[in-house]
Amino acid sequence: MIEPTARPKLAPKVRLRFDAQTQRYLLLYPEKGMQLNGTAADIVQLCTGEHSVEEIITRLGAKYAPQPPEAIRQEVTSFLNALAERALIQSEP
Protein backbone atom coordinates (compact mmCIF):
# COMPACT_ATOMS: atom_id res chain seq x y z
CA MET A 1 0.00 0.00 0.00
CA ILE A 2 1.25 3.43 -0.92
CA GLU A 3 1.92 5.77 2.03
CA PRO A 4 0.00 9.09 2.24
CA THR A 5 3.32 10.92 2.52
CA ALA A 6 4.89 9.17 -0.49
CA ARG A 7 5.55 11.32 -3.52
CA PRO A 8 4.85 9.15 -6.53
CA LYS A 9 6.40 9.71 -9.93
CA LEU A 10 6.17 7.81 -13.17
CA ALA A 11 8.74 5.05 -13.57
CA PRO A 12 11.41 5.67 -16.21
CA LYS A 13 9.88 3.03 -18.47
CA VAL A 14 6.55 4.87 -18.65
CA ARG A 15 5.47 7.67 -20.89
CA LEU A 16 2.27 9.63 -20.98
CA ARG A 17 0.81 10.92 -24.22
CA PHE A 18 -2.39 12.42 -25.44
CA ASP A 19 -4.21 10.33 -28.01
CA ALA A 20 -5.85 12.36 -30.73
CA GLN A 21 -8.14 9.52 -31.88
CA THR A 22 -9.81 8.98 -28.50
CA GLN A 23 -9.12 12.39 -26.97
CA ARG A 24 -7.79 10.54 -23.92
CA TYR A 25 -4.41 10.22 -22.30
CA LEU A 26 -2.50 6.99 -22.77
CA LEU A 27 0.05 5.56 -20.39
CA LEU A 28 2.61 3.66 -22.46
CA TYR A 29 5.16 1.13 -21.28
CA PRO A 30 6.91 -1.89 -22.84
CA GLU A 31 4.52 -3.78 -25.11
CA LYS A 32 1.46 -2.28 -23.43
CA GLY A 33 -0.66 0.76 -22.92
CA MET A 34 -3.45 1.92 -20.67
CA GLN A 35 -6.16 4.37 -21.65
CA LEU A 36 -6.84 6.81 -18.84
CA ASN A 37 -10.20 8.32 -17.97
CA GLY A 38 -10.32 11.96 -16.86
CA THR A 39 -9.63 11.35 -13.18
CA ALA A 40 -6.86 8.85 -13.87
CA ALA A 41 -5.20 11.31 -16.25
CA ASP A 42 -5.40 14.03 -13.58
CA ILE A 43 -3.78 11.72 -11.04
CA VAL A 44 -1.00 10.62 -13.40
CA GLN A 45 -0.19 14.20 -14.32
CA LEU A 46 0.44 14.90 -10.65
CA CYS A 47 2.83 11.93 -10.39
CA THR A 48 5.93 14.09 -10.81
CA GLY A 49 7.69 13.26 -7.56
CA GLU A 50 6.77 16.68 -6.20
CA HIS A 51 3.33 15.98 -4.76
CA SER A 52 2.52 13.64 -1.91
CA VAL A 53 -0.44 11.27 -2.15
CA GLU A 54 -2.20 13.51 0.38
CA GLU A 55 -1.66 16.56 -1.84
CA ILE A 56 -2.91 14.71 -4.90
CA ILE A 57 -6.08 13.79 -3.01
CA THR A 58 -6.57 17.40 -1.92
CA ARG A 59 -6.07 18.75 -5.44
CA LEU A 60 -8.48 16.28 -6.98
CA GLY A 61 -10.95 16.93 -4.19
CA ALA A 62 -10.90 20.61 -5.08
CA LYS A 63 -11.29 19.90 -8.78
CA TYR A 64 -14.17 17.44 -8.40
CA ALA A 65 -15.73 19.49 -5.59
CA PRO A 66 -19.24 18.11 -5.16
CA GLN A 67 -17.90 14.55 -4.94
CA PRO A 68 -17.44 13.25 -1.37
CA PRO A 69 -13.78 13.45 -0.28
CA GLU A 70 -13.79 9.81 0.83
CA ALA A 71 -14.72 8.69 -2.68
CA ILE A 72 -11.84 10.75 -4.10
CA ARG A 73 -9.43 9.36 -1.51
CA GLN A 74 -10.54 5.84 -2.35
CA GLU A 75 -10.17 6.38 -6.09
CA VAL A 76 -6.74 8.00 -5.87
CA THR A 77 -5.21 5.43 -3.52
CA SER A 78 -6.59 2.40 -5.32
CA PHE A 79 -5.40 3.71 -8.70
CA LEU A 80 -1.93 4.59 -7.35
CA ASN A 81 -1.68 1.16 -5.74
CA ALA A 82 -2.58 -0.47 -9.03
CA LEU A 83 0.13 1.55 -10.78
CA ALA A 84 2.68 0.70 -8.09
CA GLU A 85 1.87 -2.99 -8.37
CA ARG A 86 2.74 -2.87 -12.06
CA ALA A 87 5.87 -0.85 -11.29
CA LEU A 88 4.52 2.04 -13.34
CA ILE A 89 5.17 4.53 -10.56
CA GLN A 90 7.93 4.85 -8.05
CA SER A 91 7.72 6.66 -4.74
CA GLU A 92 10.11 9.32 -3.57
CA PRO A 93 10.57 9.03 0.20
Place this chain on the structure above:
Amino acid sequence: MSTPAVNRPYTLVAELTYKCPLRCVYCSNPLDYGRHDATLSTEEWLRVLRDAEALGVVQLNLTGGEPLLRPDLEPLVAEAERLQLYTNLITSGIPLTRERLARLRDLGLDNVQISIQDVTAAGAERIAGRKSFERKLQVARWVKELSLPLTLNVVLHRENLDHCGEIVALAEKLSADRLELANTQYLGWALLNRESLLPTREQLARAREIAAAARARLTGKMEILFVTPDYYGDRPKACMDGWGRRFIVVSPDGLVLPCHLAHTLPGLEWESVKERALAEIWERGDALNHFRGEEWMQEPCRSCDRRTIDFGGCRCQAYHLTGDAAATDPACALSPRHALIEAAREQTAPAAAAARKSVALKYRHAPQPRNSVRPRHRSSARDR
Protein backbone atom coordinates in the same frame (compact mmCIF):
# COMPACT_ATOMS: atom_id res chain seq x y z
CA MET B 1 -16.73 -11.32 -49.73
CA SER B 2 -17.72 -8.28 -47.69
CA THR B 3 -14.95 -6.08 -46.38
CA PRO B 4 -14.32 -6.85 -42.72
CA ALA B 5 -14.10 -4.07 -40.17
CA VAL B 6 -10.60 -2.68 -39.85
CA ASN B 7 -9.29 -2.11 -36.36
CA ARG B 8 -6.97 0.58 -35.15
CA PRO B 9 -3.37 -0.67 -35.06
CA TYR B 10 -1.48 0.16 -31.88
CA THR B 11 1.96 -1.30 -32.54
CA LEU B 12 4.30 -1.07 -35.48
CA VAL B 13 6.88 -3.83 -35.63
CA ALA B 14 9.58 -2.35 -37.84
CA GLU B 15 11.86 -5.15 -39.04
CA LEU B 16 14.68 -2.91 -40.17
CA THR B 17 16.85 -5.68 -41.55
CA TYR B 18 16.99 -9.47 -41.52
CA LYS B 19 20.77 -9.35 -41.12
CA CYS B 20 21.96 -10.47 -37.69
CA PRO B 21 25.26 -11.43 -36.11
CA LEU B 22 23.54 -14.30 -34.28
CA ARG B 23 22.38 -17.57 -35.81
CA CYS B 24 19.77 -18.58 -33.24
CA VAL B 25 18.19 -21.94 -33.86
CA TYR B 26 14.70 -20.56 -33.16
CA CYS B 27 14.96 -17.32 -35.15
CA SER B 28 11.53 -16.00 -36.09
CA ASN B 29 12.69 -14.63 -39.43
CA PRO B 30 11.54 -16.61 -42.47
CA LEU B 31 13.78 -19.44 -43.70
CA ASP B 32 14.23 -17.60 -46.98
CA TYR B 33 15.02 -14.26 -45.34
CA GLY B 34 17.92 -13.80 -47.73
CA ARG B 35 15.41 -13.13 -50.52
CA HIS B 36 14.06 -10.02 -48.81
CA ASP B 37 17.20 -8.00 -49.22
CA ALA B 38 15.68 -5.01 -51.03
CA THR B 39 15.78 -2.84 -47.94
CA LEU B 40 13.85 0.38 -47.46
CA SER B 41 15.69 3.68 -47.51
CA THR B 42 15.83 5.99 -44.51
CA GLU B 43 13.22 8.24 -46.14
CA GLU B 44 10.91 5.29 -46.68
CA TRP B 45 11.18 4.18 -43.06
CA LEU B 46 10.55 7.74 -41.86
CA ARG B 47 7.40 7.80 -43.95
CA VAL B 48 6.32 4.45 -42.52
CA LEU B 49 6.68 5.84 -38.99
CA ARG B 50 4.63 8.92 -39.82
CA ASP B 51 1.93 6.96 -41.64
CA ALA B 52 1.71 4.41 -38.85
CA GLU B 53 1.29 7.11 -36.21
CA ALA B 54 -1.45 8.71 -38.28
CA LEU B 55 -3.26 5.35 -38.30
CA GLY B 56 -3.17 5.25 -34.50
CA VAL B 57 0.08 3.45 -33.73
CA VAL B 58 1.60 4.46 -30.38
CA GLN B 59 4.15 1.67 -29.89
CA LEU B 60 7.18 1.13 -32.08
CA ASN B 61 9.31 -1.99 -31.94
CA LEU B 62 12.59 -1.52 -33.77
CA THR B 63 13.66 -5.02 -34.54
CA GLY B 64 15.03 -7.32 -37.24
CA GLY B 65 17.34 -9.20 -37.58
CA GLU B 66 19.59 -6.83 -35.74
CA PRO B 67 18.26 -3.25 -36.00
CA LEU B 68 21.61 -1.79 -34.90
CA LEU B 69 23.04 -2.86 -38.24
CA ARG B 70 21.12 0.03 -39.79
CA PRO B 71 23.41 3.05 -39.66
CA ASP B 72 20.32 5.28 -39.84
CA LEU B 73 18.76 4.08 -36.59
CA GLU B 74 19.41 7.52 -35.09
CA PRO B 75 17.13 9.53 -37.44
CA LEU B 76 14.45 6.87 -37.04
CA VAL B 77 14.53 7.12 -33.24
CA ALA B 78 14.49 10.92 -33.48
CA GLU B 79 11.42 10.85 -35.71
CA ALA B 80 9.70 8.36 -33.41
CA GLU B 81 10.35 10.73 -30.53
CA ARG B 82 8.86 13.63 -32.48
CA LEU B 83 5.79 11.46 -33.12
CA GLN B 84 5.63 10.56 -29.39
CA LEU B 85 5.88 6.85 -30.16
CA TYR B 86 6.96 4.52 -27.35
CA THR B 87 10.15 3.21 -28.89
CA ASN B 88 11.53 -0.17 -27.94
CA LEU B 89 14.85 -1.34 -29.37
CA ILE B 90 14.83 -5.13 -29.67
CA THR B 91 18.42 -6.17 -30.05
CA SER B 92 21.03 -8.85 -29.66
CA GLY B 93 23.22 -6.09 -28.24
CA ILE B 94 26.22 -7.39 -30.15
CA PRO B 95 27.04 -4.41 -32.43
CA LEU B 96 26.28 -1.78 -29.77
CA THR B 97 28.74 0.66 -28.25
CA ARG B 98 28.12 2.58 -25.06
CA GLU B 99 28.41 5.84 -27.02
CA ARG B 100 25.78 4.84 -29.55
CA LEU B 101 23.44 3.70 -26.80
CA ALA B 102 23.82 7.06 -25.04
CA ARG B 103 23.12 8.82 -28.33
CA LEU B 104 19.96 6.76 -28.91
CA ARG B 105 18.82 7.50 -25.36
CA ASP B 106 19.34 11.22 -25.89
CA LEU B 107 17.32 11.03 -29.11
CA GLY B 108 14.35 9.57 -27.21
CA LEU B 109 14.69 5.79 -27.06
CA ASP B 110 12.29 4.52 -24.38
CA ASN B 111 13.25 0.90 -23.72
CA VAL B 112 15.94 -1.58 -24.63
CA GLN B 113 15.15 -5.26 -24.96
CA ILE B 114 18.10 -7.62 -25.00
CA SER B 115 17.86 -11.29 -25.77
CA ILE B 116 19.70 -13.71 -23.50
CA GLN B 117 19.85 -17.33 -24.66
CA ASP B 118 20.77 -19.05 -21.40
CA VAL B 119 22.53 -18.45 -18.09
CA THR B 120 25.94 -19.78 -19.09
CA ALA B 121 28.15 -18.80 -22.00
CA ALA B 122 28.29 -22.39 -23.22
CA GLY B 123 24.52 -22.88 -23.14
CA ALA B 124 23.75 -19.47 -24.63
CA GLU B 125 26.30 -19.68 -27.41
CA ARG B 126 25.23 -23.17 -28.39
CA ILE B 127 21.80 -21.68 -29.18
CA ALA B 128 23.01 -18.37 -30.65
CA GLY B 129 25.66 -20.04 -32.79
CA ARG B 130 28.44 -17.62 -31.86
CA LYS B 131 30.33 -16.07 -28.98
CA SER B 132 27.99 -13.48 -27.54
CA PHE B 133 27.12 -14.08 -23.88
CA GLU B 134 29.59 -11.81 -22.07
CA ARG B 135 29.00 -9.05 -24.59
CA LYS B 136 25.24 -9.19 -23.94
CA LEU B 137 25.76 -8.88 -20.19
CA GLN B 138 28.02 -5.89 -20.77
CA VAL B 139 25.40 -4.22 -22.95
CA ALA B 140 22.68 -4.92 -20.38
CA ARG B 141 24.81 -3.19 -17.73
CA TRP B 142 25.30 -0.17 -20.01
CA VAL B 143 21.54 0.09 -20.45
CA LYS B 144 21.04 0.45 -16.71
CA GLU B 145 24.10 2.68 -16.25
CA LEU B 146 22.57 5.04 -18.79
CA SER B 147 19.27 4.99 -16.87
CA LEU B 148 17.36 3.30 -19.66
CA PRO B 149 14.70 0.71 -18.84
CA LEU B 150 15.85 -2.84 -19.54
CA THR B 151 13.80 -5.78 -20.74
CA LEU B 152 15.46 -9.18 -20.86
CA ASN B 153 13.92 -11.59 -23.28
CA VAL B 154 14.70 -15.27 -22.92
CA VAL B 155 13.25 -17.70 -25.41
CA LEU B 156 12.57 -20.94 -23.57
CA HIS B 157 12.99 -24.50 -24.83
CA ARG B 158 14.10 -27.94 -23.76
CA GLU B 159 17.71 -26.92 -23.11
CA ASN B 160 17.14 -23.89 -20.88
CA LEU B 161 13.69 -24.39 -19.37
CA ASP B 162 15.20 -26.01 -16.30
CA HIS B 163 17.26 -22.85 -15.69
CA CYS B 164 14.31 -20.55 -15.03
CA GLY B 165 15.37 -19.89 -11.43
CA GLU B 166 18.86 -18.90 -12.57
CA ILE B 167 17.40 -16.76 -15.36
CA VAL B 168 15.33 -14.82 -12.82
CA ALA B 169 18.43 -14.41 -10.63
CA LEU B 170 20.41 -13.09 -13.60
CA ALA B 171 17.61 -10.63 -14.44
CA GLU B 172 17.64 -9.42 -10.83
CA LYS B 173 21.40 -9.06 -10.86
CA LEU B 174 21.16 -6.95 -14.01
CA SER B 175 18.28 -4.93 -12.46
CA ALA B 176 16.02 -5.69 -15.42
CA ASP B 177 12.71 -3.86 -15.32
CA ARG B 178 10.95 -6.58 -17.26
CA LEU B 179 11.69 -10.22 -17.91
CA GLU B 180 10.05 -12.03 -20.76
CA LEU B 181 10.15 -15.79 -20.42
CA ALA B 182 8.78 -16.67 -23.79
CA ASN B 183 8.46 -20.27 -24.83
CA THR B 184 9.56 -20.92 -28.37
CA GLN B 185 6.92 -20.51 -31.04
CA TYR B 186 7.50 -23.47 -33.33
CA LEU B 187 7.58 -21.76 -36.69
CA GLY B 188 10.39 -20.83 -39.04
CA TRP B 189 13.79 -21.99 -37.78
CA ALA B 190 12.22 -23.24 -34.54
CA LEU B 191 10.00 -25.62 -36.48
CA LEU B 192 13.08 -27.02 -38.22
CA ASN B 193 14.58 -27.62 -34.77
CA ARG B 194 11.41 -28.65 -32.99
CA GLU B 195 12.61 -32.13 -32.16
CA SER B 196 15.56 -30.67 -30.26
CA LEU B 197 13.73 -27.74 -28.68
CA LEU B 198 10.26 -28.87 -27.63
CA PRO B 199 10.26 -29.38 -23.85
CA THR B 200 8.40 -31.97 -21.82
CA ARG B 201 5.18 -31.14 -20.03
CA GLU B 202 6.93 -31.64 -16.68
CA GLN B 203 9.72 -29.20 -17.53
CA LEU B 204 7.12 -26.65 -18.48
CA ALA B 205 5.08 -27.10 -15.30
CA ARG B 206 8.17 -26.63 -13.10
CA ALA B 207 9.26 -23.52 -14.97
CA ARG B 208 5.79 -22.03 -14.77
CA GLU B 209 5.78 -22.49 -10.99
CA ILE B 210 9.17 -20.83 -10.66
CA ALA B 211 8.03 -17.91 -12.79
CA ALA B 212 4.82 -17.51 -10.78
CA ALA B 213 6.73 -17.49 -7.47
CA ALA B 214 9.24 -14.97 -8.82
CA ARG B 215 6.44 -12.77 -10.13
CA ALA B 216 4.78 -12.71 -6.71
CA ARG B 217 8.07 -12.00 -4.95
CA LEU B 218 9.12 -9.23 -7.35
CA THR B 219 5.78 -7.47 -7.77
CA GLY B 220 6.34 -3.76 -8.12
CA LYS B 221 10.03 -4.28 -8.94
CA MET B 222 10.30 -6.48 -11.99
CA GLU B 223 7.53 -7.40 -14.35
CA ILE B 224 7.72 -11.08 -15.30
CA LEU B 225 5.92 -12.43 -18.30
CA PHE B 226 5.66 -16.16 -18.91
CA VAL B 227 4.46 -17.11 -22.36
CA THR B 228 3.32 -20.73 -22.48
CA PRO B 229 3.88 -22.77 -25.61
CA ASP B 230 0.67 -23.49 -27.46
CA TYR B 231 1.83 -27.08 -27.98
CA TYR B 232 0.83 -27.67 -24.35
CA GLY B 233 -2.38 -25.68 -24.29
CA ASP B 234 -5.80 -27.01 -25.20
CA ARG B 235 -6.72 -23.90 -27.10
CA PRO B 236 -4.66 -21.84 -29.51
CA LYS B 237 -3.33 -18.39 -28.80
CA ALA B 238 -4.86 -15.25 -30.20
CA CYS B 239 -1.84 -14.93 -32.45
CA MET B 240 -0.83 -11.23 -32.74
CA ASP B 241 -4.14 -10.43 -30.98
CA GLY B 242 -5.82 -11.48 -34.20
CA TRP B 243 -4.78 -11.13 -37.82
CA GLY B 244 -4.45 -7.51 -38.93
CA ARG B 245 -5.99 -6.06 -35.79
CA ARG B 246 -3.50 -4.43 -33.43
CA PHE B 247 -0.08 -5.08 -34.98
CA ILE B 248 1.44 -3.92 -38.24
CA VAL B 249 4.65 -5.67 -39.19
CA VAL B 250 6.75 -4.10 -41.93
CA SER B 251 9.44 -6.40 -43.31
CA PRO B 252 12.91 -5.14 -44.30
CA ASP B 253 11.79 -4.94 -47.93
CA GLY B 254 8.67 -2.95 -47.02
CA LEU B 255 5.93 -5.57 -47.09
CA VAL B 256 3.01 -4.71 -44.82
CA LEU B 257 2.20 -7.85 -42.85
CA PRO B 258 0.00 -8.90 -39.93
CA CYS B 259 2.83 -10.95 -38.37
CA HIS B 260 6.49 -11.88 -38.82
CA LEU B 261 5.84 -14.83 -41.12
CA ALA B 262 2.69 -14.08 -43.10
CA HIS B 263 4.79 -13.72 -46.26
CA THR B 264 5.49 -17.45 -46.00
CA LEU B 265 1.82 -18.23 -46.68
CA PRO B 266 1.05 -19.19 -50.27
CA GLY B 267 -1.36 -17.40 -52.56
CA LEU B 268 -1.33 -14.00 -50.85
CA GLU B 269 0.08 -11.01 -52.69
CA TRP B 270 1.76 -8.82 -50.08
CA GLU B 271 2.13 -5.17 -50.91
CA SER B 272 5.06 -2.92 -50.19
CA VAL B 273 5.14 0.60 -48.82
CA LYS B 274 7.39 1.34 -51.78
CA GLU B 275 4.35 1.15 -54.04
CA ARG B 276 1.30 2.02 -51.95
CA ALA B 277 0.63 4.10 -48.85
CA LEU B 278 0.71 2.20 -45.56
CA ALA B 279 -2.84 3.24 -44.62
CA GLU B 280 -4.22 2.00 -47.92
CA ILE B 281 -2.50 -1.35 -47.61
CA TRP B 282 -3.60 -1.69 -44.00
CA GLU B 283 -7.22 -0.87 -44.73
CA ARG B 284 -7.74 -2.22 -48.22
CA GLY B 285 -4.95 -4.65 -49.03
CA ASP B 286 -6.39 -7.96 -50.22
CA ALA B 287 -3.87 -10.06 -48.34
CA LEU B 288 -4.47 -8.28 -45.04
CA ASN B 289 -8.22 -8.54 -45.47
CA HIS B 290 -8.01 -12.21 -46.36
CA PHE B 291 -8.02 -13.48 -42.77
CA ARG B 292 -9.78 -10.59 -41.09
CA GLY B 293 -13.26 -11.21 -39.72
CA GLU B 294 -14.77 -14.71 -39.70
CA GLU B 295 -15.85 -15.49 -43.24
CA TRP B 296 -12.68 -17.43 -43.99
CA MET B 297 -13.13 -19.75 -41.01
CA GLN B 298 -13.76 -23.45 -41.30
CA GLU B 299 -15.35 -25.69 -38.72
CA PRO B 300 -14.78 -26.12 -35.85
CA CYS B 301 -13.82 -22.40 -35.66
CA ARG B 302 -16.81 -21.09 -37.56
CA SER B 303 -19.35 -22.07 -34.91
CA CYS B 304 -16.99 -21.96 -31.92
CA ASP B 305 -17.68 -19.64 -28.99
CA ARG B 306 -13.99 -18.82 -28.80
CA ARG B 307 -13.66 -17.55 -32.37
CA THR B 308 -13.77 -13.95 -31.15
CA ILE B 309 -11.20 -14.73 -28.44
CA ASP B 310 -8.51 -16.67 -30.30
CA PHE B 311 -9.51 -15.82 -33.89
CA GLY B 312 -8.81 -19.41 -34.91
CA GLY B 313 -5.21 -19.27 -33.68
CA CYS B 314 -2.14 -18.82 -35.85
CA ARG B 315 -2.51 -18.86 -39.65
CA CYS B 316 1.16 -19.59 -40.14
CA GLN B 317 1.04 -22.56 -37.76
CA ALA B 318 -2.08 -23.82 -39.53
CA TYR B 319 -0.32 -23.64 -42.90
CA HIS B 320 3.09 -24.92 -41.89
CA LEU B 321 1.64 -27.93 -40.06
CA THR B 322 -1.46 -28.81 -42.12
CA GLY B 323 -0.76 -27.22 -45.49
CA ASP B 324 -3.97 -25.18 -45.26
CA ALA B 325 -3.66 -21.60 -44.00
CA ALA B 326 -7.43 -21.41 -43.37
CA ALA B 327 -7.52 -24.51 -41.18
CA THR B 328 -8.11 -24.36 -37.44
CA ASP B 329 -4.76 -23.97 -35.72
CA PRO B 330 -3.80 -27.58 -34.91
CA ALA B 331 -2.71 -26.42 -31.43
CA CYS B 332 -6.45 -26.38 -30.66
CA ALA B 333 -7.63 -29.67 -29.16
CA LEU B 334 -10.79 -29.28 -31.26
CA SER B 335 -8.81 -29.24 -34.50
CA PRO B 336 -9.22 -32.38 -36.64
CA ARG B 337 -5.43 -32.21 -37.12
CA HIS B 338 -4.57 -31.91 -33.42
CA ALA B 339 -2.82 -35.30 -33.65
CA LEU B 340 0.08 -33.44 -35.31
CA ILE B 341 0.67 -31.61 -32.03
CA GLU B 342 0.13 -34.70 -29.89
CA ALA B 343 2.68 -36.61 -31.95
CA ALA B 344 5.26 -33.84 -31.44
CA ARG B 345 4.58 -33.90 -27.69
CA GLU B 346 4.99 -37.68 -27.57
CA GLN B 347 8.43 -37.29 -29.11
CA THR B 348 9.53 -35.45 -25.97
CA ALA B 349 8.79 -38.43 -23.67
CA PRO B 350 11.98 -39.83 -22.13
CA ALA B 351 11.66 -43.17 -23.93
CA ALA B 352 11.25 -41.51 -27.31
CA ALA B 353 14.01 -39.02 -26.56
CA ALA B 354 16.39 -41.80 -25.54
CA ALA B 355 15.57 -43.93 -28.55
CA ARG B 356 16.12 -41.00 -30.84
CA LYS B 357 19.62 -40.32 -32.01
CA SER B 358 20.97 -36.99 -30.98
CA VAL B 359 19.80 -34.50 -33.59
CA ALA B 360 22.10 -31.70 -34.68
CA LEU B 361 20.77 -28.16 -34.27
CA LYS B 362 20.17 -26.32 -37.51
CA TYR B 363 21.50 -22.79 -37.27
CA ARG B 364 19.94 -19.88 -39.05
CA HIS B 365 21.75 -19.17 -42.30
CA ALA B 366 21.10 -17.33 -45.52
CA PRO B 367 21.15 -19.18 -48.80
CA GLN B 368 24.32 -18.50 -50.77
CA PRO B 369 23.93 -15.14 -52.49
CA ARG B 370 23.00 -15.43 -56.12
CA ASN B 371 24.53 -13.33 -58.86
CA SER B 372 21.13 -11.99 -59.73
CA VAL B 373 20.08 -8.99 -57.67
CA ARG B 374 16.52 -8.92 -58.94
CA PRO B 375 14.08 -9.14 -56.01
CA ARG B 376 12.44 -12.53 -56.31
CA HIS B 377 9.51 -12.00 -54.04
CA ARG B 378 6.13 -11.46 -55.62
CA SER B 379 5.04 -8.57 -53.55
CA SER B 380 3.47 -5.84 -55.49
CA ALA B 381 1.29 -4.51 -58.24
CA ARG B 382 4.42 -4.40 -60.36
CA ASP B 383 4.26 -8.15 -60.72
CA ARG B 384 0.62 -8.38 -61.67
